[in-house]
Amino acid sequence: MRRASRLRGLSPNTVLEAYHLLEDRGEIRARPRSGYFIAGAARRAAVPEPEPIEAAFEIPPVAARAPARLTAAELALRALAAFRLPGHVHFSGSSPHGDLFPLGRLARSLKGSLHRLDLSTLPTRLPEGNGELRRFLVRRALEWGFAGSASELVITAGTLEGMNLCLDAVTRPGDLIAVEAAASYAQRTSLERRGLRSLELPTDLATGVSLGALERALRKHSVRACLLMPNFQNPLGFVMPEAAKRELVALLARHDVPLIENDVYGELHFGGARPVPAKAFDRKGLVLHCASFSKCLAPGYSVGWVLAGRFAGRVQLAKWTTNAANGVITQAAIVEYLRHGGYEHHLRRLRRTLAALHDRALATIEWHFPRDTRIRPASGGFTLWLELPENVEASKVYALALRERITVAPGPLFSASRRHRSALRLNFAQDLTPRRDAALATLGRIAASLA
Numbered sequence: 463m464r465r466a467s468r469l470r471g472l473s474p475n476t477v478l479e480a481y482h483l484l485e486d487r488g489e490i491r492a493r494p495r496s497g498y499f500i501a502g503a504a505r506r507a508a509v510p511e512p513e514p515i516e517a518a519f520e521i522p523p524v525a526a527r528a529p530a531r532l533t534a535a536e537l538a539l540r541a542l543a544a545f546r547l548p549g550h551v552h553f554s555g556s557s558p559h560g561d562l563f564p565l566g567r568l569a570r571s572l573k574g575s576l577h578r579l580d581l582s583t584l585p586t587r588l589p590e591g592n593g594e595l596r597r598f599l600v601r602r603a604l605e606w607g608f609a610g611s612a613s614e615l616v617i618t619a620g621t622l623e624g625m626n627l628c629l630d631a632v633t634r635p636g637d638l639i640a641v642e643a644a645a646s647y648a649q650r651t652s653l654e655r656r657g658l659r660s661l662e663l664p665t666d667l668a669t670g671v672s673l674g675a676l677e678r679a680l681r682k683h684s685v686r687a688c689l690l691m692p693n694f695q696n697p698l699g700f701v702m703p704e705a706a707k708r709e710l711v712a713l714l715a716r717h718d719v720p721l722i723e724n725d726v727y728g729e730l731h732f733g734g735a736r737p738v739p740a741k742a743f744d745r746k747g748l749v750l751h752c753a754s755f756s757k758c759l760a761p762g763y764s765v766g767w768v769l770a771g772r773f774a775g776r777v778q779l780a781k782w783t784t785n786a787a788n789g790v791i792t793q794a795a796i797v798e799y800l801r802h803g804g805y806e807h808h809l810r811r812l813r814r815t816l817a818a819l820h821d822r823a824l825a826t827i828e829w830h831f832p833r834d835t836r837i838r839p840a841s842g843g844f845t846l847w848l849e850l851p852e853n854v855e856a857s858k859v860y861a862l863a864l865r866e867r868i869t870v871a872p873g874p875l876f877s878a879s880r881r882h883r884s885a886l887r888l889n890f891a892q893d894l895t896p897r898r899d900a901a902l903a904t905l906g907r908i909a910a911s912l913a
Contacts, residue, residue, distance in 0.1 A: 463497070489910070544869050551893050551901035554869040556646065556696065557761055558844045558891035562815060564799070564808050568760055571802075572795035579794050591617025591767075592793040598800055599767055603751075607742030608769065614747075616768045616777045617788050621726040624752035624768040625689070626652055627784070628722045631776035632750070633658055637686035640679060642671055644847075644876040644885075646696045649689065649724075653878075660878045661685065667838045667847070670695065670702035673709055680717045687720045693737045694727035694843035697876050697887035701737050701841055711743040720773065721749045726766075729758040729809055731842040732817040747771030755796060758809065763792040816844050816891055823890035826899055830906030832913040844891035850884045854912045859886060862908045868901050 466477045481498050484490045490498045545555050590596070600612045618624040633639065635657030641649070643665045653660055661679055664672040671690060679685055692702040692710070702710070714721050725739045741751035750773055754766030770777040799805070820840055827837060827848065836849040850856065856872035863870050871889075873882025893901070 544864065547867075547869065550867045550869050551895075551897055552869045553888045553890070553892060553902070553905070554871045555889050555892050556648075556845075557757060558812075558816070558889075559894045560761060561894060562812055562891065563759060563761060564804070567804070568763070568795060568799055571798035572791070575794035575798040576791065578798075579791065591788050592790070592797055594797045594801075595765075595793050598797070603741075603769060606736055606738055609742070609745070610747070610769060610771065614769045614771055614774045616770055616774060616781060617793070618752075618754070618766040618768055618781065619764040619785060619789060620756055620766040621724060621752050621754040622648055622652070623764075623785065624754070624766050625649070625722060625724060627777050627780040628720075628750040628752065628768060628770065628773070629653070629656060629658070629687075629689070630780040630784070631770070631773050632687050632720045632722070634686075638683055640676060640685050640688040640690075642690060642695060642698070644698050644873070644882055645689075645691070647875045650876070650878055653689075662877065662879060662881075665695075665698060665700070667698055667700055669706060670700045671710070673706060673713060676710070677713055680713070680719065685717075685719055687722060688714060689722045689724070690740075691724040691727075692740050693725055694730060694840070696724075696727070696843070697845060697871070697873075698847045699838065699840045699843060699845060702740075704738055707738065707740045708743045711740050711749060715746050715748055718746075719748070720771075723749055723751045725751055725753045726757050727843045728753060730813060730816060730844065732813060732820070733841060737842070741769055744771060747773070750777070758812065759799075759805065760792070760796055763796060764789050765793055765796055813842075816842075819844070819891050820846070822899070823888065823902060826902045827888075827906060830903040830910070832906075832910045834913070835909070844889055846888045846890060848886045848888060849882075850886065850909050851913045852884055854884050854909055856882070856884055856886050858912055859905070859909050862912075863905055866901075866904055866908070868905055870905060 463474060463477050463481065466472070467474045470477070481490065481492075484498075490500055492498055545552060596612065596615055596617065599615060600608075616624070616627070618627060629652060633656065636659065638659045638661050639653060640661045640663055641653070643662045650660070661683065663679065664675045666672065670692060676688070690710075692707050694701060711721065721740060723740050725741075728736060728739060731737060739751055741749045749771055751769040752766065755763060756766065768777055823846060824837070824839060827835070827846070831848070832851050832854070834851040837846060840846060850859070857874065860870055860872040871887040873885030873887070874880045876882060876887065888902075
């Protein structure tokens, strides 16, 4: 250290800080009373070889059988099991921490709504949903450019149910569905369970789905529907430019192909204006727009909706025949909350908090992860997509992190064809404790040791 200080003309404290940074990145290591040494092959060899991703989840196999590749559904179940492990720092989930939501006010709204709710009328409200809630949602949609009518609106038990109802309405088993090259494992499971085939479209981290590839796919294959997430896509985080959304809707309209649009993160933008959904450009009723309050206001209340276009009747029928019992009481609680105001104030505060957490996570990643890690700053939502150096397997990072009581979502979980072997999705708003930064630094050191 003294020699480096003299040669570089730097203070000993500056050199020590630089050495600590190199040590954090796994490039050097300290030996007591001997100094700092290049980590080299000896350090990499000391890293234990983890199990493959299928074996890393700490629950037994779904069924006893010869070793085989797990289905998307089985991997999803195991990921959810890891997410529930107690005492861990979790970066793996798909929701922010509950403390970021006005749960206390919602509980009081729930109590107040029960006093005013005529329980004798519940059966008549089950399929259509709360009338005041329906009016609020239509007004909200008009603000971002919705040009349809209230008859398109179907109240659902969350975004996932809405998406599943849309799939039931426009597809049959064996149909080919165009999807992003990386998508949530809940979506993958829904397609697999319905016997639907996925056509993975090339996707850019800045602009989203390749429209050229989609057009070629529409000419070459019998694509029955598209299932896409243009705003703050999970897991990649991109927002399709407004012009690209307009072109996407026009392209699908020329081929008369429906678009199921997942817009559950649309309200979580960091900038001044909400990104416009693709539904705003729909003039033929081909876009089925799915959203909910689960990620922006009321997790666990299971209140969502679909603006289903020309398919509203089919979606409503699917709702009737699968889950006619909408959450009348939770809808009433949300209406009570909305009636007394504060929704916009809550959203502004939530967006500011998520933006600050994003910036803090980004700084930690830049300090501690391998220098060749590719990451694009997000403009909304609460997740980051990291592409590690090509020689780093995300499944190994996952397994080693689990031993440190840290969970993370490895890239192969988001692809039916097991792509993204060197990618991770990080939820930066899931753990709000002081240990979060240290755990993220540990995750970076694990990735650096494998690189």
